[in-house]
Amino acid sequence: MTKPVAIVIGGGSTGAATAHDLALRGLKVILVERGEIASGTTGRCHCLLHSGGRYCVKDQEAGIECIEENIMLRKIMPDGLELNDGLFIAITDSDMDYKDKFIAGCEACHIPWEELTPQQALAIEPNLNPNLKAAIRVPDGVFEALRFCLSFLATAKKNGAEIHPYIEVLDLLSTGQGAIKGVHVQDRTSGRVYDIEGDIVISATGPWAGDIAAMAGASVPIQPTPGVMVSMNQRVVNLVVNRLNKAADGDIIVPQRQTSIIGTTSWPVDHADYIPVPEDHIQMMLEKGAELVPGIRQARMRGVFAVARPLIASAGQADGRELSRTFECFDHAKRDGVEGFVTITGGKATTARAMAEKTADVVCRKLGLDAPCRTRDTVLVSYREYYI
Ligand SMILES: Cc1cc2nc3c(=O)[nH]c(=O)nc-3n(C[C@H](O)[C@H](O)[C@H](O)COP(=O)(O)OP(=O)(O)OC[C@H]3O[C@@H](n4cnc5c(N)ncnc54)[C@H](O)[C@@H]3O)c2cc1C
Structure with missing residues (x-):
């Protein structure tokens, strides 16, 4: 019996996890990504x-x-994560006022937490602001983005998926009767232009989801919302350090191998391809980062980068900080009367597997397949096997 063909557009965390889920459910998966x-x-x-x-x-x-x-990824991606934990630290009276709300929030979300005295926190992280008033330890961790995606893709490849980087979708192919039947693409290494046909097209294009939907005459309520991050040339902490307060600019330092990333800001832009990096955001990261770890000022700035969150906009919510970080799968048959086409967007890299599960459920339902999700307990092969 021939397998149904699913075309996934986008080779970020969402597309990679979606390719893995669909391949595991027995579909023939073809993933195209315009870059690496x-x-x-x-x-x-x-x-x-x-x-x-x-x-x-x-x-x-x-x-x-x-x-x-987080708990599931620890089981299925054992060699792709650094399980170093995180600290939320209070420095001001306003931070202290937030502490009880934070603990209640952890309880409500079933996030394990442990309060440390300032002395205990400083014993673990001597570079923290010595004036800290409280610290809560939670199971944060760190991943490396390419390895994260390759873990899903290596497993998808083992299950028969084809992964094609440097293939850009220029347009969607229409049946002429209100349905999408494939993608019109260009190979960005050779310039060759050709078509790929399938039974369903899944857009996992993050903040570019609006562009792909427009090719089908459809829409998604995406608000590209960038954040500026500053990378320093030293690993100044071993745990992730967060400010114990509501989300704000410069409230986190993430150790990433031998660097430290200070993040981030949040503001809306018209298009994810054009993100100016405001100079004052860089200075703000350095100032706010130094409130958490004063010694970060002695490190050298290694790089500045900005990228857009694919946040799902709701009417009347203009401020990106107010938009939920949850995700949604849009079936464009229901939303726009276009068959054969779904979009998955919003969310976080951390929640990519869950986003993929929801998407694959929609895809299987549309194709009339009875194939349950198996990604919750399928241990991924190593990211190293992607190249084998
Ligand atoms: C500043 C900032 C910090 C963040 N920090 C974290 C964090 O620490 N932890 C976390 O879990 N999440 C974090 N997030 C959120 C997370 O990065 C995103 O939610 C997630 O990476 C989105 O993945 P995606 O695969 O949906 O999108 P993307 O990674 O953007 O993937 C979409 C892909 O589609 C491709 N594409 C676009 N158009 C086409 C086309 N025409 N043809 C072919 N391919 C195309 C793009 O090249 C891209 O690779 C952060 C976001 C921001 C902005």
């Missing part, structure tokens, strides 16, 4: 394996998704 794997938002984020602590007060749906996926 993880060259979009995924490759330029902080790479925090969220415990959910950053969302547990104001965005508990996202907080619960994060802790559930």
Whole structure:
């Protein structure tokens, strides 16, 4: 029996996890990515394996998704993660006022937490602000973006998926009767233009999802919302350090191998391809980062980068900090009357597996397949096997 063909557009965390899920359910998967794997938002984020602590007060749906996926990824991606934990530290009276809300939020989202005395926190992380007033330890972690995606893709390849980087979707192919039947692409290495046909097209294009949907005459309520991050040339802490307060500019330092990433800001832009990096955001990262770890000022700035979150916009919510970090799968047959086409967007890299599960459920339902999700307990092969 021939397998149904699913075309996945986008080789970030969402597309990679979706390719894996669909291949495991027995579909023939063809993934196309216009650049290198993880060259979009995924490759330029902080790479925090969220415990959910950053969302547990104001965005508990996202907080619960994060802790559930954090626990699952520890089991299925054993060689792709650094399980170093995170600290939320209070420095001011306003931070202290937030502490009880934070602990209640952790409890509500089932995030394991432990309060440390300032002395205990400084014993673990001697570079913390010595004036800290409180510290809460949570199971944050760190991943490396390319390895994260390759773990899913290596497993998808083993299950028969084809992965094609440097293939850009120029247009969607229409049946002429209100359905999508494939993609019109260009190979960016050779210039060759050709068509790929399939039974369903899945857009996992993050903040570019609006562009792909427009090719089908459809829409998704995406608000590209960038953040500026500053990478320093030393690993100044071993645990992830967060400010114990509601999400704000410069409230996190993520150790990434021998560097430290200070993040981040949040503002809306018209298009994810054009993100100016405001100079004052860089200075703000350095100032706010030094409130958490004063010695970070002695490190040298190694790089500055900005990338857009694919946030799902709701009417009347203009401020990116107010938009939920949860995700949504749009079936364009229901939304826009276009068959054969779905979009998965929003979410976090941390929740990529759950996003893929939801998408593959929609895809299987549309194709009339009875194939349950198996990604919750399928241990991924090593990212190293992607190249084998
Ligand atoms: C500043 C910042 C910090 C963040 N920090 C974290 C963090 O620490 N931890 C965390 O879990 N999440 C974090 N996130 C969120 C996370 O990065 C994103 O939610 C996630 O990476 C999105 O993945 P994606 O695969 O949906 O999108 P992307 O990674 O953007 O992938 C979409 C892909 O589609 C491709 N594409 C676009 N158009 C086409 C086309 N026409 N043809 C073919 N391919 C195309 C792009 O090249 C891109 O690679 C952060 C986000 C931001 C902005």
